[in-house]
Structure formats: structure tokens, C-alpha cells
Amino acid sequence: MNDAPLLEVRELAKHYRLPRERLLSPAPLVRAVQGVSFSLGAGRSLGVVGESGSGKSTLARLVMALESPTSGQVRLDSQDLNALTPAALRAAREKLQMVFQDPYGSLDPRRTIAQTVAEPLRVLHGATPVEQRERAAEALDAVGLGTEALSKYPHEFSGGQRQRIAIARALITRPKLIVADEPVSALDVSVQAQVLNLMQDLQDKFGLALLFISHDLGVVDLVCDEVIVLYQGRIVERGAPDTLFRCAAHPYTRALLESVPRVQPGIARTPRRAAALPAATAVGVGAEGCAFAPRCIFAIERCHSERPLLRELAAGPSGSRAAACHVAESVAALPAGAA
Amino acid sequence: MDSARYRCAKLTSVTTLSDLLTVTDLRVTLQTARGPADALRGVGFSMQRGDTVGLIGESGCGKSITALALMGLLPDGARISGAIRFAGQELTTLGEDAMCRLRGARIGMIFQEPMTALNPLHTIGRQIAEPLRLHKGLSAAAARAEALRLLQRVQLPQAEKRLDAYPHQMSGGQRQRVVIAIALACGPDLLIADEPTTALDVTIQREVLDLIAELVAEDGMGLLLISHDLGVMAETVQRMLVMYGGTVVESGPTAEVFAHLAHPYTRGLFAARPRLGLARGTRLATIPGRVPELADLPAGCPFAERCAWAVDDCRRALPPPQAVGPLHVARCIRLDALSVPTP
Numbered sequence: 001m002n003d004a005p006l007l008e009v010r011e012l013a014k015h016y017r018l019p020r021e022r023l024l025s026p027a028p029l030v031r032a033v034q035g036v037s038f039s040l041g042a043g044r045s046l047g048v049v050g051e052s053g054s055g056k057s058t059l060a061r062l063v064m065a066l067e068s069p070t071s072g073q074v075r076l077d078s079q080d081l082n083a084l085t086p087a088a089l090r091a092a093r094e095k096l097q098m099v100f101q102d103p104y105g106s107l108d109p110r111r112t113i114a115q116t117v118a119e120p121l122r123v124l125h126g127a128t129p130v131e132q133r134e135r136a137a138e139a140l141d142a143v144g145l146g147t148e149a150l151s152k153y154p155h156e157f158s159g160g161q162r163q164r165i166a167i168a169r170a171l172i173t174r175p176k177l178i179v180a181d182e183p184v185s186a187l188d189v190s191v192q193a194q195v196l197n198l199m200q201d202l203q204d205k206f207g208l209a210l211l212f213i214s215h216d217l218g219v220v221d222l223v224c225d226e227v228i229v230l231y232q233g234r235i236v237e238r239g240a241p242d243t244l245f246r247c248a249a250h251p252y253t254r255a256l257l258e259s260v261p262r263v264q265p266g267i268a269r270t271p272r273r274a275a276a277l278p279a280a281t282a283v284g285v286g287a288e289g290c291a292f293a294p295r296c297i298f299a300i301e302r303c304h305s306e307r308p309l310l311r312e313l314a315a316g317p318s319g320s321r322a323a324a325c326h327v328a329e330s331v332a333a334l335p336a337g338a339a
Numbered sequence: 340m341d342s343a344r345y346r347c348a349k350l351t352s353v354t355t356l357s358d359l360l361t362v363t364d365l366r367v368t369l370q371t372a373r374g375p376a377d378a379l380r381g382v383g384f385s386m387q388r389g390d391t392v393g394l395i396g397e398s399g400c401g402k403s404i405t406a407l408a409l410m411g412l413l414p415d416g417a418r419i420s421g422a423i424r425f426a427g428q429e430l431t432t433l434g435e436d437a438m439c440r441l442r443g444a445r446i447g448m449i450f451q452e453p454m455t456a457l458n459p460l461h462t463i464g465r466q467i468a469e470p471l472r473l474h475k476g477l478s479a480a481a482a483r484a485e486a487l488r489l490l491q492r493v494q495l496p497q498a499e500k501r502l503d504a505y506p507h508q509m510s511g512g513q514r515q516r517v518v519i520a521i522a523l524a525c526g527p528d529l530l531i532a533d534e535p536t537t538a539l540d541v542t543i544q545r546e547v548l549d550l551i552a553e554l555v556a557e558d559g560m561g562l563l564l565i566s567h568d569l570g571v572m573a574e575t576v577q578r579m580l581v582m583y584g585g586t587v588v589e590s591g592p593t594a595e596v597f598a599h600l601a602h603p604y605t606r607g608l609f610a611a612r613p614r615l616g617l618a619r620g621t622r623l624a625t626i627p628g629r630v631p632e633l634a635d636l637p638a639g640c641p642f643a644e645r646c647a648w649a650v651d652d653c654r655r656a657l658p659p660p661q662a663v664g665p666l667h668v669a670r671c672i673r674l675d676a677l678s679v680p681t682p
Binding site (some may be wrong): 051054158159160161186189190191192193194196197200215216217218219221222223224225241244246255256257258259260261262263 | 397452496511541542543544545555567568570571572573574575586597602607608609611612613614616617619620621622623624626629630661675
């Protein structure tokens with residue numbers, strides 16, 4: 001047996017160059033992902049949360065080897081995906097599959113469900129049509145759809161059913177890792193619950209590892225064993241969801257939690273306090289300081305001059321945790337809801 | 340000067356009437372590819388100035404159609420019956436010209452997607468000035484000055500510079516502030532916000548909701564907030580209407596509705612929500628089946644097919660509203676059975 005984790009990401013960075021604004025000025029650089037490292041064991045689930053522009057989707061595309069990183073490595077089963085030959089990468093792709101956000105845009109409207117679901121098999125294995133159909137029926141059965149779905153087209157299905165079909169397509173190669181980029185955010189609440197339950201069942205049944213990207217903290221709390229919080233391309237906090245969401249050690253995580261609207265049945269509506277998070281400033285952040293410092297109510301002088309590194313904190317009630325904050329200990333010690 | 344006089348005149352005209360908005364038995368039939376579909380099947384509610392009312396439901400429940408009906412923006416071929424009385428005027432029979440004078444002036448609307456709600460080819464200043472020039476006849480200079488005041492009011496940083504900016508130069512949250520400024524430009528009596536924060540990040544969502552609540556409280560206008568998010572409702576509105584299949588299945592004061600969760604659909608929606616603090620591996624309670632298509636709505640209770648408490652009588656006719664509390668009603672004939680804990 002191999003002790004290395006299924007997925008290992010080391011010091012991953014992706015920079016994009018924007019078109020230059022003036023003739024002589026240097027082209028602006030967007031650091032979408034910077035120095036991100038984590039590992040994910042077989043059968044485990046890792047949640048990635050953050051605001052839009054935090055680098056969540058870039059990270060997903062890097063893990064899927066759909067983009068090549070500026071620096072750093074993505075290792076799946078100890079193989080560096082970006083060092084593989086195109087043929088070897090193709091062979092490795094059966095181990096990792098993706099489920100996208102929009103079940104309306106991710107299925108080809110002119111193909112039958114059988115064609116769509118079996119496509120990874122046809123492309124990666126050159127499977128025979130009979131085999132393709134059998135495996136497609138098997139995958140559809142796993143997501144709770146009958147064989148009559150095989151010859152139908154996407155428009156005949158609702159959003160929740162389409163997302164099941166997208167999951168069946170991801171399952172058909174019997175992958176070890178599924179990257180799910182906001183898989184339920186386009187679905188209605190009542191349908192969202194069905195898909196989340198299904199994903200958890202499949203994970204247990206097939207021992208899948210899951211990289212689960214979401215902006216919804218409740219969803220991540222439900223599905224994931226561990227969570228990383230991204231802010232401007234860097235991991236600002238990492239830990240088990242119950243530790244992270246109960247006593248967050250990074251002010252940004254705290255601000256995110258504070259912002260979630262909640263329902264407390266039986267309790268009269270109380271006017272909310274002023275926004276916990278000061279508005280994002282348009283001013284660029286200095287390379288030295290903490291990227292969150294301009295919005296942070298806990299910021300001290302050191303935060304503006306020295307970028308905090310992700311460091312291990314004393315273990316929480318459920319395992320190790322880390323935060324990139326100079327004052328993480330005192331933030332974590334605050335009672336929940338005080339920010 | 341102008342705006343102060345306008346506001347005075349408006350206030351006196353409204354104070355003589357008890358209700359700002361009364362919707363009675365509103366029915367809308369849309370022409371779809373599959374034939375006529377009943378999008379609204381008898382929606383009724385009323386609100387006064389200063390009231391905050393929420394419409395909650397999933398896609399296809401009729402909440403956006405309700406908003407469009409109020410704005411007189413229903414798609415071509417839609418048939419409408421029932422009554423919408425807004426400040427003493429009947430809107431369902433109002434001509435397009437008269438409706439145009441109301442829309443944007445006395446009824447303001449905030450849309451879901453601020454990028455598509457704004458015109459990418461015009462500056463922010465010009466877009467905020469448009470309703471002011473159109474409805475209040477302000478000069479270009481006066482409208483620009485008022486636009487600046489509005490941008491400051493919606494707390495847009497560097498408002499003066501932003502007047503000449505284009506929508507693409509702003510973030511989602513900033514654009515939504517601009518849309519709010521446009522909706523408020525003429526000092527409306529009623530503000531309709533259709534999923535105003537769905538396209539925004541959770542931290543920005545909070546800022547925008549706080550801003551809307553603050554502005555509504557200051558101006559004393561009525562707010563009709565449309566959302567699919569129970570949390571947003573709980574924190575923003577005094578009263579809520581839960582919609583399903585083109586009808587209001589439950590309505591009442593927000594705290595009452597959440598305390599009782601009288602209708603099985605409200606209860607299911609509440610239980611299906613993934614929320615913080617659920618242990619990993621917890622199974623969410625699900626509502627079986629799917630939201631029905633408008634064209635397939637059954638004659639009886641629209642929720643009967645998915646309901647654990649449904650009996651044959653539920654499928655016969657649309658259940659009438661039953662009182663749950665003083666101001667709290669639910670369209671369900673099984674309320675007695677429901678008061679017993681979950682089956």
C-alpha cells in the first residue's frame with residue numbers, strides 16, 4: 001500500500017497576465033492562486049470556500065489539469081500531472097472527473113443521455129457500444145435514474161435530474177477523485193437536499209475523494225471532512241468544519257460566518273448590527289502585508305508590513321488546524337458571533 | 340426644492356388611503372409552448388407604507404410573475420384577472436402610458452442581476468439621471484447633482500468619480516448599489532426587490548440587505564422582497580408569503596411563520612436547508628419529487644404530490660386559507676394532523 005495521499009497539491013500558483021492598459025506600462029498580473037498546498041486522502045472530502053475572485057475555480061481547473069500552473073505541483077497517486085506525457089495524462093484522467101455548476105450548460109442538448117454519460121468511456125477506453133450502454137445504465141442506476149433515461153435528451157429533465165446525470169457521467173470511469181465546482185448552487189432548495197444526500201451516499205459507496213467547491217458554508221459543513229478558506233488566491237485558514245465554523249481563527253472566516261443569514265425559529269426578528277465586514281477597498285494591497293488587513297477589524301501594525309504565513313495552531317476539538325494570521329490565537333479565543 | 344414639494348404632494352395623496360397596495364385574487368395565465376399555463380392562481384395580500392413583505396418560493400412558484408404583474412411587465416399574451424390597487428389606482432386595467440408614469444416613479448424595482456439591469460453603453464450618472472429627467476422633468480445639471488446625492492446615499496465610495504464610470508468598471512456589489520440608486524431616484528412609495536442579492540457574495544449580500552433595510556426605514560416606503568433564501572427573509576421582512584405552484588400556501592408575520600411552519604411545504608423547505616452546525620454525514624430531510632411545471636399543475640393542492648400528509652381530499656380542490664394564528668394563514672386542510680410532530 002502506498003501511504004502518499006491521493007491528491008497532493010504543493011505550492012501551487014497560477015498567474016494570469018491581463019492586456020496592458022497603456023503602451024509603456026507593464027501588463028498587469030493577476031495572481032489567481034498563490035502558494036496553495038494541501039493534500040486529500042482517498043475517500044475523504046475537502047471543501048474550498050471563498051468569495052468570487054478568491055481563486056476557487058482556478059484551483060479546480062488546476063487540479064483537473066485543465067490549466068497548467070505557473071509554479072508548483074499537482075500530484076495524483078504520486079504522479080505529477082503536469083509532468084506527464086499527453087498520453088499518460090489522458091490515462092490518468094479516468095481517475096479524476098468533474099461536476100460543474102450549471103446542469104443546463106454542462107449537458108449537450110443534442111445528445112442522448114446515453115451518449116453524454118458514456119462519453120468518458122468512449123474517449124478514454126474506446127469501449128464497445130454494448131459496454132458503453134451497460135456501464136451508462138449502471139451509472140444512472142447509482143444516481144437513482146432508470147434505464148429509460150438513456151435514450152432521452154437533457155431538455156426532458158429537471159435541474160436536479162440533470163445534475164444527477166452530470167454526476168453519473170463523472171462516475172462512469174470509476175474515478176478516485178471528483179472535483180465538484182458549486183454542484184448545487186443552481187438548484188432549488190428542495191432539490192439541492194436530494195443531490196447533497198446522493199453525493200454523500202456515492203462517496204461512501206465508492207470510496208470517492210471529493211474536492212468540493214462552494215460559497216455556501218452550510219453545504220460545506222455538511223459534506224466535508226476538512227475545509228480550506230481562500231482569500232485572494234491564498235489559503236487563510238484550514239481545519240475541520242466544526243472547529244473552523246465554531247471558533248474560526250482567521251478574521252476573514254469569522255466575517256464570512258457572520259454574514260450568513262440565519263433563521264432562528266421562535267425568536268423574534270432582531271435588527272442586525274452593522275455589517276461585520278468593511279467594504280473592500282479598491283486600493284491594491286502591498287506585497288508585504290496581509291491581503292485582508294485593509295478590511296480587518298483586528299489588524300495590527302504588523303499585519304500591514306509582514307504577510308502572515310499559514311501556521312499550525314493548537315489542535316482544535318477535531319484535529320489539526322492552521323491559519324494565516326498574526327493574531328489567530330486571540331481571534332480563535334473570541335466567542336462565536338463576536339466580530 | 341422641486342423634490343421636497345414632490346414628496347409633500349405625494350405624502351398627502353397617500354395618507355388619505357389606508358392601503359398602499361392591495362392585491363386581490365390575482366390570476367395570471369401565460370401562453371407557453373405547451374398551451375396556456377396558470378402561473379398565478381388567486382394571489383392576495385395587502386401592504387401599507389413602511390411595511391416590509393417577503394415573497395419566498397422556489398423557481399416556477401410564481402413569485403417573479405407576481406412582481407412583473409405589479410410592474411405591468413407581464414409577457415405578451417398573458418391574461419390577467421383579479422385586482423391590483425396601488426395607492427387608489429387599479430393597475431390591471433391601467434393603460435401603458437399611465438403605467439409608464441408610475442413605473443420607476445412611484446414603484447421602483449431592483450433586479451437580480453445588476454450587470455444585465457444596467458446599460459453597458461451609458462455612464463452610471465446618466466442612468467441614474469434618466470428617471471429623474473423623465474418623471475420629474477429635472478434639467479441635466481439638476482439631475483446630475485441629484486444622481487450624485489443618490490450615489491452618496493447608497494454609500495458608493497468615491498461617488499463623484501463614479502458618475503462618469505461605466506458598469507463594467509465596477510464590482511457586482513457596487514453595480515447593485517447603482518441599481519438601488521436608480522430604483523430610489525424618484526422617491527417611490529413601493530420598492531420591489533427581486534432576488535437582489537442572489538448574484539452577490541455572502542459578505543456583499545449582507546451589506547446590500549442592510550442598505551436596503553436602512554433606506555426603506557428612512558423613506559418609509561413599502562418593500563416587497565422576493566427571495567428563495569429563508570435566512571434572508573428571516574432577517575429582513577416583517578411579514579412573509581410562502582408561494583408554491585402559483586398560490587400563497589402560507590402567510591403571516593415572519594416570526595410566527597418560522598415558529599409554526601404550519602404548511603407542509605414551508606416545513607419541508609425549512610428542513611431541507613443545509614445549515615451550519617450539521618455534522619458531516621447528516622442526511623438532509625428532502626421533499627420527494629420536484630417542483631411541478633406550471634402547465635402540469637393539478638386541480639387540487641399543488642403540493643399534494645410531494646406531501647407526506649396528503650389525503651384524497653387534498654387533490655380535489657385548492658384548499659382554502661385556514662387560520663393558524665391571528666394574522667397567520669395556511670392553505671392546508673390537514674393542519675390538525677400537522678400539529679402532531681412529524682409522521
